[in-house]
Amino acid sequence: MKHSVCVLGGGSFGTALANIMAKNGHQVSQWMRNEEQVEEINLTGLNSRYLPDAPLHRELLATSNLEQAIRDSDTVFVSIPSKSFEQVVQRIAPLLTADKILISTTKGFNPNRFELMSDVLRRNPATQKIGVLSGPNLAKEIAAGQMTGSVVASSDDLVRQRVIELLKSPTFRVYENKDSTGVELAGALKNIYAIVCGLAKALNVGENTMSMIMTRSLAEMSRFAVHFGANPMTFLGLAGMGDLIATCTSPLSRNYRVGFAIGSGKNLEEAIGGIGEVAEGVNTLKMVVDEAHKHGLYMPLAEGLSKLLFENAKLESLIGSMMTGEQKWDVEFATNEENGNV
Ligand SMILES: NC(=O)c1ccc[n+]([C@@H]2O[C@H](COP(=O)([O-])OP(=O)(O)OC[C@H]3O[C@@H](n4cnc5c(N)ncnc54)[C@H](O)[C@@H]3O)[C@@H](O)[C@H]2O)c1
Numbered sequence: 001m002k003h004s005v006c007v008l009g010g011g012s013f014g015t016a017l018a019n020i021m022a023k024n025g026h027q028v029s030q031w032m033r034n035e036e037q038v039e040e041i042n043l044t045g046l047n048s049r050y051l052p053d054a055p056l057h058r059e060l061l062a063t064s065n066l067e068q069a070i071r072d073s074d075t076v077f078v079s080i081p082s083k084s085f086e087q088v089v090q091r092i093a094p095l096l097t098a099d100k101i102l103i104s105t106t107k108g109f110n111p112n113r114f115e116l117m118s119d120v121l122r123r124n125p126a127t128q129k130i131g132v133l134s135g136p137n138l139a140k141e142i143a144a145g146q147m148t149g150s151v152v153a154s155s156d157d158l159v160r161q162r163v164i165e166l167l168k169s170p171t172f173r174v175y176e177n178k179d180s181t182g183v184e185l186a187g188a189l190k191n192i193y194a195i196v197c198g199l200a201k202a203l204n205v206g207e208n209t210m211s212m213i214m215t216r217s218l219a220e221m222s223r224f225a226v227h228f229g230a231n232p233m234t235f236l237g238l239a240g241m242g243d244l245i246a247t248c249t250s251p252l253s254r255n256y257r258v259g260f261a262i263g264s265g266k267n268l269e270e271a272i273g274g275i276g277e278v279a280e281g282v283n284t285l286k287m288v289v290d291e292a293h294k295h296g297l298y299m300p301l302a303e304g305l306s307k308l309l310f311e312n313a314k315l316e317s318l319i320g321s322m323m324t325g326e327q328k329w330d331v332e333f334a335t336n337e338e339n340g341n342v
């Protein structure tokens with residue numbers, strides 16, 4: 001069945017998703033604020049700022065008319081950075097109806113209060129058909145047609161089926177998960193550890209060190225997420241381990257590049273400025289370390305990175321956090337009452 005879809009956001013991920021759905025024969029509009037970008041996409045089939053090497057399908061229609069884009073669509077993907085997510089959702093709230101499906105693709109926390117993007121969507125009373133999309137999904141690779149797996153998470157069967165129907169293609173496979181909290185937290189948290197890995201790579205550490213960092217990152221992420229109701233098994237899947245691998249090893253990741261720039265001697269402001277696109281991990285780090293303190297959660301890598309970035313601590317403090325912290329088991333069988341299935 002042909003669906004009418006709207007993607008909010010003119011950045012690299014929104015464009016990559018809109019392009020897949022247009023190729024799949026759906027009616028796709030992509031909303032963005034910048035009129036010049038709208039004109040460029042519609043006239044030349046290119047989004048030169050964000051995906052310069054990807055020719056876009058001719059049926060992908062860019063628009064700056066938010067009202068019409070929402071009214072005409074049965075499914076809305078929100079691909080807006082977390083900093084502006086709430087503000088854009090407030091704008092569309094009066095246009096929503098109970099039948100519309102809302103999908104967040106944003107990997108971060110609301111900077112105004114500790115909540116996930118799906119929580120922001122859920123506060124809108126018009127529709128509760130909500131899902132999240134997350135996984136090892138570097139936009140430039142997707143746009144280049146590299147085989148990619150992703151995860152749609154929602155407790156609503158119809159929402160998961162819709163996203164699969166819209167996005168599945170010979171190069172894009174969508175898996176499902178009912179653990180929306182786990183999938184969303186995994187996508188947001190891994191950005192912290194991509195910064196750590198970029199930093200470590202710039203310092204030329206060996207593969208023993210890289211694998212230790214990534215594996216302990218996974219332990220730390222799942223410890224945090226399970227505390228907030230996630231299923232620990234989610235962290236063994238594409239949204240957990242999968243995305244951690246992609247983001248912690250690829251220079252295409254903006255968060256990895258922020259870390260690499262810091263490891264190469266830049267300060268945080270210079271590192272962020274050099275990216276020119278969103279690197280969600282910096283805000284996520286602040287929110288997560290605050291919450292970890294409030295809830296007494298042991299997160300030595302996040303804690304060490306936070307001290308390095310925000311308190312001018314020396315690199316030795318981050319290294320010390322990792323190497324001489326609390327004695328821990330290699331594998332912790334973290335459980336919570338609701339999801340205690342390992
Ligand atoms: N790029 C990727 O590979 C990728 C993959 C998966 C998930 N994500 C997530 O998707 C989200 C968006 O990332 P992206 O890569 O597309 O970002 P981006 O930096 O490429 O682009 C962000 C877009 O949002 C727009 N925007 C920002 N504030 C806005 C506002 N107030 N109103 C309207 N538009 C606004 C910008 O103009 C820009 O077009 C992030 O949370 C990111 O973590 C990105």
Ligand SMILES: O=P(O)(O)OC[C@H](O)CO
Nearest residue numbers: 135136137138253254255
């Ligand atoms: O470029 P990043 O660091 O925002 O990462 C992009 C995606 O989240 C990778 O899955």
